[in-house]
Amino acid sequence: MTPTQPELEDLFWAILRxxxxxxxxxxxxxxxxxxxxxxxxxxxxLVERVPQDDAxxxxxxxVPVRGLIDTAANDDVGTTLLVQGLLLEHLGQAIYASVTxxxxxSAESRALAASAxxxxxxxxAQVADRIxxxxxxxxxxxxRFAEATSxxxxxxxxxxxxxxxxxxxxxxLQFRDIxxxxxxxxxxxxxxxxxxxxxxxxxxxxxxxxx
Amino acid sequence: MPTFAAPEGGELDSDRGPEARLMxxxxxxxxxxxxxxxxxxxxxxxxAPILRKFASMEGQHSKWFREASLRNGIEPDRAFAEGxxxxxxxxxxxxxxxxxxxxxxxxxxxxxxxxxIATYEPFLSIADRYEGVPEIVRRVLxxxxxxxxWVTRYxxxxxxxxxxxxxxLVERVNVQGIDCVGGTLMNIADGLNAVGLSAADCTGAMxxxxxxxxxxxxxDSARATRNVVSLxxxxxxxxxxxxxxxxxxxx
Numbered sequence: 001m002t003p004t005q006p007e008l009e010d011l012f013w014a015i016l017r018x019x020x021x022x023x024x025x026x027x028x029x030x031x032x033x034x035x036x037x038x039x040x041x042x043x044x045x046l047v048e049r050v051p052q053d054d055a056x057x058x059x060x061x062x063v064p065v066r067g068l069i070d071t072a073a074n075d076d077v078g079t080t081l082l083v084q085g086l087l088l089e090h091l092g093q094a095i096y097a098s099v100t101x102x103x104x105x106s107a108e109s110r111a112l113a114a115s116a117x118x119x120x121x122x123x124x125a126q127v128a129d130r131i132x133x134x135x136x137x138x139x140x141x142x143x144r145f146a147e148a149t150s151x152x153x154x155x156x157x158x159x160x161x162x163x164x165x166x167x168x169x170x171x172x173l174q175f176r177d178i179x180x181x182x183x184x185x186x187x188x189x190x191x192x193x194x195x196x197x198x199x200x201x202x203x204x205x206x207x208x209x210x211x
Numbered sequence: 212m213p214t215f216a217a218p219e220g221g222e223l224d225s226d227r228g229p230e231a232r233l234m235x236x237x238x239x240x241x242x243x244x245x246x247x248x249x250x251x252x253x254x255x256x257x258x259a260p261i262l263r264k265f266a267s268m269e270g271q272h273s274k275w276f277r278e279a280s281l282r283n284g285i286e287p288d289r290a291f292a293e294g295x296x297x298x299x300x301x302x303x304x305x306x307x308x309x310x311x312x313x314x315x316x317x318x319x320x321x322x323x324x325x326x327x328i329a330t331y332e333p334f335l336s337i338a339d340r341y342e343g344v345p346e347i348v349r350r351v352l353x354x355x356x357x358x359x360x361w362v363t364r365y366x367x368x369x370x371x372x373x374x375x376x377x378x379x380l381v382e383r384v385n386v387q388g389i390d391c392v393g394g395t396l397m398n399i400a401d402g403l404n405a406v407g408l409s410a411a412d413c414t415g416a417m418x419x420x421x422x423x424x425x426x427x428x429x430x431d432s433a434r435a436t437r438n439v440v441s442l443x444x445x446x447x448x449x450x451x452x453x454x455x456x457x458x459x460x461x462x
Binding site for chain 1: 448
């Protein structure tokens with residue numbers, strides 16, 4: 001049975017709630033400065049809005065979402081900063097931005113997405129400095145970044161297919177545009193941290209391709 | 212000027228499939244490039260002298276690569292190359308029939324040249340394995356960059372103050388052009404890896420080169436990146452599907 005628009009919006013927010021809850025948990029455990037009050041408030045709003053996972057688990061997105069979250073979960077400062085603080089925050093911002101001005105979703109979802117972008121920005125505004133302090137810059141950082149993010153990037157494409165199938169037509173949203181936005185925002189942060197742009201692009205391309 | 216003679220009675224090794232396919236693409240691709248510049252010269256007589264010169268240079272590249280390939284015992288796989296690039300030839304012929312010079316300039320000057328640079332540049336790291344090849348690759352790379360420089364300057368002036376018009380042109384041309392050329396890159400990914408290159412590096416190089424060209428013509432960096440990445444994502448997905456199917460069949 002085709003889901004209704006409210007059901008689709010619930011599913012959309014259930015996915016993002018799962019990611020945001022794990023991100024906040026990781027920040028609390030390994031990078032307290034990134035557990036901002038705006039982020040904490042966003043997680044509370046999302047938990048309140050979609051308290052259950054039933055619809056997500058019953059959907060075709062349940063498995064890839066769980067897979068990606070398991071891959072992204074980690075137990076150290078460096079990986080938390082690189083995977084959650086850098087990669088997934090920028091991906092989240094690209095996803096939220098695709099909804100903020102989207103007339104195919106409700107005003108309530110557009111407003112929530114705008115708050116989510118603002119909350120995420122409180123994290124990404126600090127993450128480069130935290131990465132520089134904890135891991136360093138340049139070639140050594142690139143090596144660590146490549147190692148930490150490969151599996152997560154590879155898992156994104158599986159999620160992308162489900163996103164296109166589920167939200168593509170009703171939300172007029174395409175995963176390739178989200179990835180374009182995401183890559184366009186991540187590359188300047190990486191080059192600002194002294195990583196070589198060509199290497200970063202090659203890593204992103206290779207990881208997406210599964211090399 | 213490097214010159215090479217085909218081996219007299221030299222051994223051609225039929226087991227060198229990946230190299231034969233890559234060299235087929237290189238030799239045939241350079242011929243396609245020569246033809247594209249010749250068609251551009253027909254459409255804009257005011258630029259004919261320089262474009263015919265480019266066509267001649269591309270034809271020479273093809274000849275150098277073919278001779279060097281044979282000298283190293285590799286018969287370029289023409290049938291494979293024709294299958295891969297047929298789509299691109301058809302696209303250019305259509306633009307020629309429409310007298311659409313700018314569209315051919317984007318296909319040839321940006322997409323085809325980017326693929327060439329993105330494979331020749333990493334190839335330099337392994338070119339020493341092949342007799343006489345490093346000097347050809349270095350020379351060809353310089354000349355391809357010279358061609359790209361001209362096309363970039365032409366487009367920058369042609370679309371000066373008309374960024375949206377240029378964006379529309381690029382998007383129109385890219386839909387088929389990147390699908391063909393980027394798809395070819397995906398199709399030869401295993402071959403690139405087999406000869407010791409990194410398909411990921413070549414793909415990244417192509418994306419980065421292409422993004423850089425859009426920036427040089429006037430796109431802001433984020434917009435150029437978004438445009439190029441969103442074109443490659445479907446190709447990458449196709450590639451992953453094909454790999455998954457191949458892996459399942461081999462089990």
